[in-house]
Amino acid sequence: NAGVMQNPRHLVRRRGQEARLRCSPMKGHSHVYWYRQLPEEGLKFMVYLQKENIIDESGMPKERFSAEFPKEGPSILRIQQVVRGDSAAYFCASSPLRGNTEAFFGQGTRLTVV
Amino acid sequence: GESVGLHLPTLSVQEGDNSIINCAYSNSASDYFIWYKQESGKGPQFIIDIRSNMDKRQGQRVTVLLNKTVKHLSLQIAATQPGDSAVYFCAESSSGGSYIPTFGRGTSLIVHP
Secondary structure, three states, X not given: OOOOEEEOOEEEEOOOOOEXXXXXXXXXXXXXXXXXXXXXXXXXXXXXXEOOEEEEOOOOOOOOEEEEOOOOOOEEEEEOOOOHHHOEEEEEEEEOOOOOOOOEEOOOEEEEEO | OOOEEEOOOEEEEEOOOOEEEEEEEOOOOOOEEEEEEEOOOXXXXXXXXXXXXXXXXXXXXXXXXXXOOOOEEEEEEOOOOHHHOEEEEEEXXXXXXXXXXXXXXXXXXXXXX
Protein backbone atom coordinates (compact mmCIF):
# COMPACT_ATOMS: atom_id res chain seq x y z
CA ASN A 1 0.00 0.00 0.00
CA ALA A 2 1.76 3.10 -1.24
CA GLY A 3 1.84 6.10 1.05
CA VAL A 4 0.57 9.57 0.30
CA MET A 5 2.13 10.66 -2.96
CA GLN A 6 2.80 14.28 -3.73
CA ASN A 7 4.19 15.66 -6.95
CA PRO A 8 6.19 17.37 -7.97
CA ARG A 9 8.65 17.26 -5.06
CA HIS A 10 10.18 20.54 -6.15
CA LEU A 11 8.52 23.24 -8.23
CA VAL A 12 10.03 26.51 -9.41
CA ARG A 13 7.74 29.20 -10.76
CA ARG A 14 8.28 32.78 -11.84
CA ARG A 15 6.18 35.48 -10.29
CA GLY A 16 2.78 35.63 -11.96
CA GLN A 17 2.75 32.00 -13.10
CA GLU A 18 0.43 29.30 -11.84
CA ALA A 19 1.46 26.45 -9.55
CA ARG A 20 -0.39 23.12 -9.43
CA LEU A 21 0.40 20.74 -6.62
CA ARG A 22 -0.93 17.19 -6.66
CA CYS A 23 -1.70 14.81 -3.86
CA SER A 24 -2.76 11.19 -4.19
CA PRO A 25 -4.03 9.93 -0.83
CA MET A 26 -3.41 6.47 0.49
CA LYS A 27 -5.67 3.79 -0.95
CA GLY A 28 -9.01 3.82 0.77
CA HIS A 29 -8.56 7.30 2.22
CA SER A 30 -11.23 9.81 1.31
CA HIS A 31 -10.16 12.69 3.58
CA VAL A 32 -7.38 15.04 2.47
CA TYR A 33 -5.79 17.95 4.32
CA TRP A 34 -3.41 20.55 2.86
CA TYR A 35 -0.86 22.40 5.00
CA ARG A 36 1.77 25.05 4.30
CA GLN A 37 5.10 25.15 6.11
CA LEU A 38 7.53 28.05 6.09
CA PRO A 39 11.19 27.46 7.11
CA GLU A 40 11.60 27.02 10.86
CA GLU A 41 7.82 27.14 11.29
CA GLY A 42 5.06 24.70 12.09
CA LEU A 43 2.46 23.49 9.64
CA LYS A 44 -0.40 25.88 8.96
CA PHE A 45 -3.70 24.32 7.99
CA MET A 46 -5.11 25.44 4.67
CA VAL A 47 -8.01 23.24 3.56
CA TYR A 48 -9.79 19.99 4.34
CA LEU A 49 -11.52 18.08 1.57
CA GLN A 50 -13.48 14.92 1.05
CA LYS A 51 -14.22 13.46 -2.34
CA GLU A 52 -15.88 16.23 -4.38
CA ASN A 53 -16.44 18.40 -1.30
CA ILE A 54 -14.59 21.16 0.51
CA ILE A 55 -15.26 20.62 4.20
CA ASP A 56 -13.20 23.43 5.71
CA GLU A 57 -11.19 26.07 3.87
CA SER A 58 -10.72 28.44 6.78
CA GLY A 59 -6.94 28.46 6.30
CA MET A 60 -6.97 29.25 2.60
CA PRO A 61 -6.09 32.76 1.44
CA LYS A 62 -9.18 34.36 -0.06
CA GLU A 63 -7.55 35.09 -3.40
CA ARG A 64 -5.40 33.10 -5.83
CA PHE A 65 -5.64 29.79 -3.92
CA SER A 66 -8.07 26.99 -4.68
CA ALA A 67 -8.29 23.28 -3.99
CA GLU A 68 -10.26 20.35 -5.30
CA PHE A 69 -10.54 16.64 -4.71
CA PRO A 70 -12.46 15.15 -7.63
CA LYS A 71 -14.25 11.83 -7.66
CA GLU A 72 -11.44 10.39 -9.73
CA GLY A 73 -7.81 11.43 -9.54
CA PRO A 74 -5.63 13.30 -7.09
CA SER A 75 -6.38 16.33 -4.98
CA ILE A 76 -5.05 19.53 -6.53
CA LEU A 77 -3.91 22.68 -4.77
CA ARG A 78 -3.76 25.51 -7.28
CA ILE A 79 -2.03 28.82 -6.75
CA GLN A 80 -2.61 31.45 -9.40
CA GLN A 81 -0.31 34.41 -10.08
CA VAL A 82 2.28 33.25 -7.58
CA VAL A 83 4.27 35.76 -5.54
CA ARG A 84 7.54 35.31 -3.66
CA GLY A 85 5.63 34.98 -0.37
CA ASP A 86 4.06 31.76 -1.68
CA SER A 87 7.45 30.04 -1.48
CA ALA A 88 7.06 27.29 1.09
CA ALA A 89 6.71 23.55 1.53
CA TYR A 90 3.16 22.33 0.94
CA PHE A 91 2.13 19.08 2.56
CA CYS A 92 -0.95 17.02 2.16
CA ALA A 93 -2.19 14.36 4.55
CA SER A 94 -4.89 11.75 4.20
CA SER A 95 -6.98 9.72 6.58
CA PRO A 96 -9.67 7.08 6.12
CA LEU A 97 -12.14 8.59 8.54
CA ARG A 98 -13.18 11.94 9.89
CA GLY A 99 -11.68 12.36 13.30
CA ASN A 100 -8.89 9.86 12.68
CA THR A 101 -5.88 11.45 14.34
CA GLU A 102 -3.41 9.20 12.55
CA ALA A 103 -3.28 11.24 9.37
CA PHE A 104 -0.55 10.14 6.97
CA PHE A 105 1.54 12.88 5.39
CA GLY A 106 3.20 13.00 2.01
CA GLN A 107 6.77 14.14 1.43
CA GLY A 108 5.65 17.59 0.42
CA THR A 109 6.11 19.88 -2.55
CA ARG A 110 8.69 22.60 -2.16
CA LEU A 111 7.57 25.63 -4.14
CA THR A 112 10.10 28.30 -4.97
CA VAL A 113 8.93 31.50 -6.62
CA VAL A 114 11.67 33.43 -8.39
CA GLY B 1 -6.98 32.88 19.02
CA GLU B 2 -6.51 29.30 20.17
CA SER B 3 -3.00 28.03 19.72
CA VAL B 4 -0.64 25.21 20.44
CA GLY B 5 2.92 26.17 21.27
CA LEU B 6 6.18 24.72 22.50
CA HIS B 7 8.46 25.91 25.32
CA LEU B 8 11.88 25.28 23.78
CA PRO B 9 12.94 25.49 20.17
CA THR B 10 15.97 23.16 20.53
CA LEU B 11 16.80 20.24 22.79
CA SER B 12 20.22 18.57 22.77
CA VAL B 13 20.75 15.21 24.46
CA GLN B 14 23.34 12.45 24.55
CA GLU B 15 22.60 9.11 22.98
CA GLY B 16 21.05 6.82 25.55
CA ASP B 17 19.58 9.60 27.65
CA ASN B 18 15.86 10.11 28.04
CA SER B 19 14.37 13.12 26.25
CA ILE B 20 11.40 15.19 27.33
CA ILE B 21 9.74 17.55 24.90
CA ASN B 22 7.12 19.90 26.31
CA CYS B 23 4.11 21.59 24.82
CA ALA B 24 1.58 24.11 26.12
CA TYR B 25 -1.87 24.44 24.64
CA SER B 26 -4.70 26.88 25.08
CA ASN B 27 -7.76 25.19 23.59
CA SER B 28 -9.56 23.60 26.53
CA ALA B 29 -12.02 22.01 24.08
CA SER B 30 -9.38 19.82 22.41
CA ASP B 31 -10.41 16.19 22.09
CA TYR B 32 -7.08 14.77 21.01
CA PHE B 33 -3.43 15.67 21.31
CA ILE B 34 -0.99 14.27 18.82
CA TRP B 35 2.78 14.14 18.50
CA TYR B 36 4.47 14.14 15.10
CA LYS B 37 8.10 13.70 14.13
CA GLN B 38 9.49 15.46 11.08
CA GLU B 39 12.89 14.56 9.69
CA SER B 40 14.70 16.95 7.41
CA GLY B 41 13.16 17.06 3.95
CA LYS B 42 10.29 14.77 4.86
CA GLY B 43 6.67 15.04 5.85
CA PRO B 44 5.51 14.73 9.47
CA GLN B 45 5.15 11.22 10.80
CA PHE B 46 2.57 10.28 13.43
CA ILE B 47 4.14 9.09 16.69
CA ILE B 48 1.40 8.81 19.27
CA ASP B 49 -1.83 10.45 20.31
CA ILE B 50 -3.80 10.79 23.51
CA ARG B 51 -7.45 11.49 24.15
CA SER B 52 -8.29 14.41 26.38
CA ASN B 53 -9.88 12.09 28.97
CA MET B 54 -6.56 10.32 29.55
CA ASP B 55 -3.46 11.52 31.37
CA LYS B 56 -0.89 9.03 30.12
CA ARG B 57 -0.33 6.81 27.15
CA GLN B 58 2.66 4.65 26.31
CA GLY B 59 4.02 3.44 23.03
CA GLN B 60 7.25 1.88 21.95
CA ARG B 61 9.97 3.91 23.75
CA VAL B 62 7.61 6.90 23.95
CA THR B 63 5.23 8.12 26.62
CA VAL B 64 2.87 11.04 26.36
CA LEU B 65 1.65 12.79 29.49
CA LEU B 66 -1.28 15.17 29.57
CA ASN B 67 -1.94 17.62 32.40
CA LYS B 68 -5.22 19.35 31.70
CA THR B 69 -5.04 21.44 34.85
CA VAL B 70 -2.11 23.43 33.52
CA LYS B 71 -2.79 22.67 29.84
CA HIS B 72 0.53 20.95 29.36
CA LEU B 73 1.56 18.02 27.23
CA SER B 74 4.89 16.21 27.11
CA LEU B 75 6.55 13.55 25.01
CA GLN B 76 9.11 11.38 26.70
CA ILE B 77 11.51 9.35 24.58
CA ALA B 78 13.42 6.62 26.39
CA ALA B 79 17.01 5.73 25.48
CA THR B 80 17.20 8.38 22.78
CA GLN B 81 19.00 7.30 19.60
CA PRO B 82 20.64 9.34 16.82
CA GLY B 83 17.75 8.32 14.59
CA ASP B 84 15.42 10.24 16.91
CA SER B 85 16.98 13.51 15.79
CA ALA B 86 14.19 15.47 14.16
CA VAL B 87 11.71 18.27 14.77
CA TYR B 88 8.84 17.24 17.02
CA PHE B 89 5.45 18.90 16.79
CA CYS B 90 2.53 18.67 19.12
CA ALA B 91 -0.90 19.15 17.61
CA GLU B 92 -4.44 19.21 18.85
CA SER B 93 -7.75 18.40 17.26
CA SER B 94 -11.32 18.89 18.33
CA SER B 95 -14.76 18.02 17.10
CA GLY B 96 -15.50 21.75 16.88
CA GLY B 97 -12.60 22.07 14.48
CA SER B 98 -13.64 19.12 12.32
CA TYR B 99 -10.78 17.15 13.93
CA ILE B 100 -8.27 19.03 11.79
CA PRO B 101 -4.87 18.80 13.50
CA THR B 102 -3.61 22.24 14.56
CA PHE B 103 0.17 22.32 14.89
CA GLY B 104 2.51 24.21 17.17
CA ARG B 105 5.89 25.60 16.08
CA GLY B 106 8.08 22.55 16.83
CA THR B 107 11.09 21.54 18.91
CA SER B 108 14.31 20.41 17.27
CA LEU B 109 15.76 17.38 19.03
CA ILE B 110 19.49 16.83 18.48
CA VAL B 111 20.94 13.55 19.68
CA HIS B 112 24.73 13.45 20.09
CA PRO B 113 26.42 10.06 19.71
